[in-house]
Amino acid sequence: MRPENEARLTKIKKISGFLRVLCVLYMLGCVWMVWVIARGPIFMHGPYWGIGTVWYTYNGVGFKAYSLVTRERVIAAVFFALYWGIAILCGLQLFRLLGFYSRGEIFTRKSAGQIRGWGFACVALGIVKLGYALLPFLVANSRRTQGMDLSMIVNGLIIVAISWFMEMAAEMREENELTV
Numbered sequence: 001m002r003p004e005n006e007a008r009l010t011k012i013k014k015i016s017g018f019l020r021v022l023c024v025l026y027m028l029g030c031v032w033m034v035w036v037i038a039r040g041p042i043f044m045h046g047p048y049w050g051i052g053t054v055w056y057t058y059n060g061v062g063f064k065a066y067s068l069v070t071r072e073r074v075i076a077a078v079f080f081a082l083y084w085g086i087a088i089l090c091g092l093q094l095f096r097l098l099g100f101y102s103r104g105e106i107f108t109r110k111s112a113g114q115i116r117g118w119g120f121a122c123v124a125l126g127i128v129k130l131g132y133a134l135l136p137f138l139v140a141n142s143r144r145t146q147g148m149d150l151s152m153i154v155n156g157l158i159i160v161a162i163s164w165f166m167e168m169a170a171e172m173r174e175e176n177e178l179t180v
Contacts, residue, residue, distance in 0.1 A: 012102075020099060072138070079132060079135060086128055093117045111170075119159030123156035126151070126156055127153065
């Protein structure tokens, strides 16, 4: 390998290691948010932090948190658990991908497959975000505060397409290594 490429690979490895730390912090932040929400106004009865019946807005859906009946709290809990669980999955997929990069495995089939997994996790997160559009129909004291967002689904599909391109590039690279 040429010295300038060796230097680039070293940079990639260092930056990937740093980004892996950021992924861990992101996943810990997601776990913390689940803990806050589980202890917050959605799941507990009565005032929270001295607040009465206020509109609690989350992911574009607002509802009066303390007027929710048990069935509505369960529905909200399922949506929150799905959203944050898939958000953690997205962080985990990216963490694994950066692990390949930190070991110097950039244009390989494994890294392309990991990119594809990250893309599918992003699509799943976008679908759950679209599911929030149903929440006002399922929860009595709720309202929609912003429009539906398709960006996560589109970004996930683009990531999946890029992973297929990378897999083809890895196959071409392997074929070139065999012919030389």
